[in-house]
Amino acid sequence: NAGVMQNPRHLVRRRGQEARLRCSPMKGHSHVYWYRQLPEEGLKFMVYLQKENIIDESGMPKERFSAEFPKEGPSILRIQQVVRGDSAAYFCASSPLAGGHEETQYFGPGTRLLVL
Amino acid sequence: AQSVSQHNHHVILSEAASLELGCNYSYGGTVNLFWYVQYPGQHLQLLLKYFSGDPLVKGIKGFEAEFIKSKFSFNLRKPSVQWSDTAEYFCAVRGGKLIFGQGTTLQVKP
Numbered sequence: 643n644a645g646v647m648q649n650p651r652h653l654v655r656r657r658g659q660e661a662r663l664r665c666s667p668m669k670g671h672s673h674v675y676w677y678r679q680l681p682e683e684g685l686k687f688m689v690y691l692q693k694e695n696i697i698d699e700s701g702m703p704k705e706r707f708s709a710e711f712p713k714e715g716p717s718i719l720r721i722q723q724v725v726r727g728d729s730a731a732y733f734c735a736s737s738p739l740a741g742g743h744e745e746t747q748y749f750g751p752g753t754r755l756l757v758l
Numbered sequence: 759a760q761s762v763s764q765h766n767h768h769v770i771l772s773e774a775a776s777l778e779l780g781c782n783y784s785y786g787g788t789v790n791l792f793w794y795v796q797y798p799g800q801h802l803q804l805l806l807k808y809f810s811g812d813p814l815v816k817g818i819k820g821f822e823a824e825f826i827k828s829k830f831s832f833n834l835r836k837p838s839v840q841w842s843d844t845a846e847y848f849c850a851v852r853g854g855k856l857i858f859g860q861g862t863t864l865q866v867k868p
Contacts, residue, residue: 675855684764684848684860685802698855733802735856745790747856749802 644669646736646750647716654756655724663719663753667736674717675747676709679731691717724757731755760785762851764859771839772867779834779862781823781849790852791832793823796861797845805847808832819843841868 647666655661667674672693677685690698691711702709706724711717721728731754735747765780783789793805806817813825823834832849844866849859 677856677858684858685856687855687857690855701855735802745852746792746804746807747852748804749794751801 646671646734646748648732648734648750648753650753651751652754652756654758656758657725658723661721661724661728661755661757663721663732663734663755665717665719665734665736665750667717667734668738668748671736671738671748673737673739674711675735675737676717676719677733677735679733679752681730685733688719721755724755726757729755729757760851760853760857762849762857762859764847764849764862766862767860768863768865770865770867773841774838775866777834777836777839777843777864779847779849779864781832781834781859782830783832783849783851783857784830785851785853785857787853791823791825792850792852792856793817793821793832793834794848794850794858795845796848802848805834839864839866841866 649664674691676688679685687701689702689709706722708720731752733752734750737745737747739745761784763782791808794802795805796802805821806815808815808825815823821836847862850856
């Protein structure tokens with residue numbers, strides 16, 4: 643059973659370009675979470691999605707960032723007009739349940755974004 | 759507001775030393791508590807979790823954690839660390855989304 647997959651693992655962008663990060667949850671998981679890890683900091687929640695729905699986006703910056711989890715295909719975290727402060731590791735996690743008592747989130751390897 | 763605080767930012771130990779990493783949380787409801795480990799260059803892996811029942815939780819690789827409700831704590835312990843335990847350790851509380859502490863970097867000297 644493959645784990646959570648993220649690609650690309652490393653992404654380099656110039657200021658003003660767009661970054662698209664992909665996350666394929668574990669088989670059977672329909673809940674996806676995105677987290678950002680800035681250098682020397684812990685992970686910060688960004689957004690929680692189910693198929694075709696955004697459940698909680700309280701951690702998403704108001705501008706330039708968007709996320710989707712279509713019915714078919716991976717979840718996408720999109721950052722428009724990237725700035726140097728967007729450089730970070732972006733982790734995706736998935737779980738089979740939503741708020742269930744036994745929910746555990748399983749993390750992907752992350753995408754390390756570097757903005758030049 | 760929900761929050762997680764890890765007291766130690768950087769811990770250096772010699773092999774075979776005992777380890778205790780502190781974690782305190784602030785959350786008003788029923789908590790689910792987690793410890794994750796991130797080895798250098800790798801993704802987060804679940805070490806152990808507490809949902810209910812026995813407050814002393816056993817995890818992988820000889821780690822354990824104790825949930826003390828009165829102290830809002832969930833400290834991670836290991837009786838004898840190995841060089842391969844060198845990693846970053848994150849405590850997290852779940853009330854819907856996961857709230858992470860800032861992490862503790864553990865360096866084990868051979």
